[in-house]
Amino acid sequence: MSQKTYTYYPGCSLQHGNHAYEVSNRAVAKALGFELAEIDDWNCCGATEYFSLNRLPAYALVARNLARAADGGATEVVAPCSACFLNLYKTDKHMKLYPKLNDQVNEALGAGNLSYKPGTLKVRHLLEMIITDVGFDMLKDRTRRPLYGLNFAPYYGCLIARPDNVLDSTEQPTLMDQMIEVLGAKATDFHLKTFCCGGHMTQISEETAYGMIHRIIKNAVDSGADAIVTICPMCQMNLDVYQGYANDMFGTKYEIPVMFFTQVIGLALGLSPRELGFGQEFVNMSGLIDKIQSSPPPKAKAARRPKEALPMPVMPE
Amino acid sequence: MSDNGTFKPVIVGFLCNWCSYRAADLAGTSRMGYPATLRDIRIMCTGRLDPTFVLRALQKGADGVLIMGCHPGQCHYQEGNYKAIRRFALLKRTLRQLGLEEERVQLHWASAAEGVRFAETVTRMTKEITALGPLDWSHNWPNEDPYALEEAAHE
């Protein structure tokens, strides 16, 4: 694969609060042989807040990024944050779908001497980009430290799975599960993989937010996971930083690390914890490295069903 | 074509007998209003649409042409509308080369149950064509023959 350069929209969160994600993204990009080039002078995507209060400026805010990326000659833009991804994706899609909105947004952009033709950019999430463009074969090929013995709960969260299905399912996607297995680890049967982490509710209603966080953490631990893998800085923050509060509220003592998916890839590629921004997390994840085994664990035998049991439905491949 | 100064486009419609013509009937029985810009011609199937008809309508002064048929996969004659899709695609490219705006000739679908869709399509197209202004193809064809002009002046 030749060195490909992707136009990159990191989003505010990766600048400070979730710098570890940025660090691991860059490290993994380097190791996998692609480059991430930031949109020149990008601005905040408005998160979910701006759309809540002022629709048109919210679209215009996002569209400025699209316009600047398109001006730079890009045909696609990659975002590592699910909220940023969705805002960019949705703005492009809605401008295409609703001509009036398109006119209005472009009128606003005009005030900054910009314009954007919807459809010019393909908006992508970093996870989907790595899985599609780098591919499982290459990931397997570059794996230097197979993550044998580790069990990960693949947590997709909302905004990549919904409202549009950019992965393989809006309800139970499996692409990251497959990726985890390719890296030598096991993806657990984690039913709440697309259940919401609570988003900004931590700031607005602790009761609601901690309830949701607790459910996810419980389900992940119940599924036998050693760590949760996330693809969004907001999800990581909620599950990691607020894990203690959720424990307090429900009287539990969960302590499960919450990693970014590029940190997991990085580990498998043989990068050091330092290179991957370890240490910013609240629930320590360094212990995981010691759990990595030198050879694949024996395959667990499928539990034998009793003779009188009825067959299960055949699931399609 | 225009009274009290406002431009009211003339759109010639070609409607298939089974879906879009019935959708238009349904729009009627349900009293769904739409602009009186469409003048429709019934053909059995959009597959009957000879591109000549579109050109003829434009030549005769239409500001737009609307072709409507059954949804793909639901053609009364199984696949006539696929033929319409093919011809329309090539006609569109040809008309673009002849300097016609894309909105002037459109192909849409409406099932016999979609009176609303039919009315909306006509309304939307009317707006689009009104925004473009008259086509008036004959003005592309100025009389430059000095003899004919002289004769016309004599009369």
Place this chain on the structure above:
Amino acid sequence: MKAAEKSTLFDRVVKATPGGEALAQCLQCGSCGGSCPSAVDMDHSPRALFAMINAGMEDEVLGSNTPWYCVSCYACTTRCPQNIPITDIMYTLKQMAVQRGHYDHPHAIKFSETFIGFVEQRGRGFEFGLATRYHLFHRPKQFLQPTQVFKMGAMGANMMRRQRLPVRPVSIREIDQLQAILAKAKVVAAKEMQA
């Protein structure tokens, strides 16, 4: 026929939401309320809210806490059997409530406003400023409770120790361009409101 001159609440919600026409087709099946992770805290389920919009119960609808508890997870939207853009309708309702100055959940709106303030001023979000300013100015009571101060303070300290909470905000280079765009967008939006 004259009765229809003032547009109904329903019409306004539909008009302000991209793809909002689907709202007319709500089956009242409740798959939105069932899918919503924060439904327990809502005073009305989204479904009930839609029925109320239909009934023109403007005060109750715009006064409901429901939109403010929406976490934008889109679970309702993807599961809706009628493809109603429910999350986007929640955004619309929040905006309408704010415009009317009539809303249930002051925390949520203050949080959003604080956030937006940073974005409009600097072009970037700023978590430290957001957390302190929002809690200090808008939720002083809770914030200044000893346990809460301790909790928040402890968290902030922890965040900072892990270099997750920078103390200096960042601005974009061409902030003028952004502000011009946003100002224009507000003008365009206002124009539409009047029409």
Place this chain on the structure above:
Amino acid sequence: MSEQRVGVYVCHCGHNIAGTVDVEHVAEWSANLPNVVISRDNKFMCASTGQEQIEEDIKEFDLTHVVVASCSPHMHEKTFRNACARAGLNPYLFEMANIREHASWVHASDKDGATNKAKSLVSAAVHRVIHQEPLQPMQVDIRPETLVVGGGIAGIQTALEIADAGYHVYLVEREPSIGGHMAMFDKTFPTLDCSACILTPKMFDAGSHPHITLLSYSEVEQVDGYVGNFTVRVRRKARHVDEDLCTGCGSCWEKCPIKVIDTVFEAGLGSRKAIYRPFPQAVPKYPIIDVENCTYYKSGKCRMCEKVCPTEAIRFDQEDEILEVEVGNIVLATGFQLFDPRRIPNYGYGRLENVFTNLEFERLSNAAGPTEGKIVLRDGVTEPESVAIVHCVGSRDKNYNSHCSAICCMASLKFAHLVMEKTGAKVYNFYIDMRSISKGYEEFYHRIMEEGASFIRGKVSEITDAAHTPEEEGKLILVCEDTLIGRPRRVPVDMVILSAGLEPRADAQEVGYMFGAGCGDTGFFTERHPKLDPVATVTEGVFIAGACQGAKDIPDSVAQGAAAAARVLATISKKQVNLEPVRAEIDESRCSGCRICNNMCPYHAIDFIEADGVSRVNPALCKGCGTCVAACPSQVINGAHFTFDQLIAEIDGIMVDVTAGALEVV
């Protein structure tokens, strides 16, 4: 050319047209159109006085063509054509302008616009009509044999009705036995009588009727011809059993060592052998060898069935047979398929072991099924203490099928009854709307309520095993909003039954194509008219019955089967049918044999005559769509009643008031 004399009649339709369109003005204006000799307006053209006016004028003014401007031709074209015919004018010299549905009713707020449009539509008809030619309907003979495709309850009913009337029927069934879905069910709603008990006698009759040739384990491969004269090619798949010798004794499947999970009849819950009869009452009674699983076809060894067969009926080398039958009419009764709930991942089917489909439950509850009628969890032993029944699975949902599957409400009530009766478990029905519209259905609903089933109004959002509270541990939790309370609910149960909807068979489009029946937007076959012609299709001689036309229950399927039979019998007894003369014809003297038109025709009506180097349309097969007419690059295909000249004249006529500024035409 003799002189063209056109009469124009503009209808008021009471106030319907005249309230918007200035009818008198349109009639006056039309009098000046070319060739018009008389132009009138009339209160009600379709009334007898209006029709008589036309008849009188045809005689008095010697009219050669007639135009009526009134409603849609789908409404009254026949009426006015008949009026013309009564006055001795060929009905195809008549043309209609639709100024009601297409003008007055839709432009009520723009009276000038409506009047103007009415004028242009009348002008179009006047310009067009003079190019119209007298046409004669075609007559064809009807063969008395009938093909019925599909051996479910609808197809069986159709076949029996026709055969009982004394005409021969070929009944083709894809599976090894007739019976369809009904044979798999346990009880039928609302009477709760045993499905097999009422179906089996009919299956037996169909299998032994002297006028029915039963072609089971067979599929139609090709259909040629047209109403009255179809030639159908049927592939009889090899059973590998000689039907003449086999007695159906059962030694072969008893001794066969290979056990296979039966995903067809037992819905995956039970098993059968590699040589098998799908179920005890199967008709015909002969077994078939499942080549994919039989050891002999893998390794050449075993031959156990051959060894034990007392009549030496096993034929490992048997091959598919091709059979050609000639029939006059065809009835499609190809049925439905069940929605696959795996498509809704949030319902967990396939992942959560105690989530069952409705068909699985039918087999569980059936005394002849894998558990001999015991309702148990997937472990095969535990009786559930609580059961949830989820309605509308994959139905009434634009993400899957937007139609209502019509049977699930009642079937779900039946499940509730069976669960309560057999296990005493607590039953929850999750529904959106209860639909109990047929005779006895509402009463059945009341009965189930009385029996103690709970009803929760709310579409289930998800079914999960992720417990929230200790009480939920180990249970299946149904998450929904109870819309009557307006609060979210989580209901833990042991077992879930998904009432998966009915959808068109995956190959409906292909099958429809082969027989000339179209599919509507839900994918079911389209009837000729949704109310007045529900069992006919657009193709003459091809009828539809049962769930292939739309989701329906057993009584409706039976009724449609009988209705289709009545239609077939009517055409048989008429002996001949008339066909619309809207047909394409190639001017062979001008055809250059480019063959562009050859694959335009979905009805295979165009043949290339190699010897003459020209293409030719078989008029009996042609349906008059005109696709070939429009395709012909040398313009030598004439589409009767929609000719090039007629349509160009119509365009010119419709633009009559605009053309002043348009191009001069050379």
Place this chain on the structure above:
Amino acid sequence: MSDKKGKLGLYWASSCGGCEIAVLALHEKILDVAAAFDIVFWPCVMDFKYEDVEALEDGEIDVCLFNGAIRNDENAHMAHVLRQKSKVLVAFGACSFGGSMPGLANFTDKDAMFDWIYKQSPSTDNPQGTLPQKHSQVPEGELTLPNFWRTVKTLAQIVPVDYYLPGCPPEAHQIEAAVTAIVTGQLPPPGSVIGPDVTVCDECSRTKNEKKIKHFYRPQEIIPDPDVCLLEQGLFCAGIGTRSGCGALCPQVGMGCRGCYGPNEGVLDHGAKILTGIASVLDANTPEEVDKILDTLPDPAGYFYRFHLPQSLLRRRALGNGQKQTAKTGEAT
């Protein structure tokens, strides 16, 4: 015709001269023409002056073979004069019949064309940007040029025409047949196109099958099967909708018919017929798939209207409308 020799006129308006050569390609048959007619006007071959024709009586010329399209005042003037002086006016060749190559100018406009030819084209050296003028003063006096039209027209669009003899150029055997018909007085009804009313396919010996086009090729891209219909091989061929008479010359040598003989009887728009024929057999059913195939057919309008744009229903590219759709690359303008 009586014993008296008839009078024959030949004229070229906007044309290349190929039609004149086609007349000479009659070889020895030209002597029959000379025997039957006095040639009173043939500026391409002999020195005639316009005044000579203008001096003739009305209707004095028995037959006039008029080739070339009408694109300026001079062409129109001669069309009117020759119409007046001729009993039978024949539109001779594709240019006078349908506009042909000069008619392709209708895809653009006079101004754009002048700009390119006299200013922009790479081989032009015209720093002053001088354009042809109707009147220019030279020491010897005033020079005039006929007014150049914005739109090319066909002969029949200027004056009534009695017969059409299409082709670029008309084949010798057809000219011969036409001359024979005129000489013997066995003329078809006025207004007819002289020639058979079938298409090129009729004369083309390639095998035709049911057609399905998946991809179009330019002639340089593939070596076609010598025995199979070119269109089926993805090579554009207008033969399906073009009047025969040429003997299928082009397709026989592996080059798709260009369409010079024009449409069959009753057809109003030659291009539309080729369009519908070809589009009908594209092997695709969705707009996306169809577009994918059509992307391999650049400049469709150029193919369909190569010889007959001025004679088509729309006759030219829009002058005023369509500014929004400025020509995209790869399309003829």
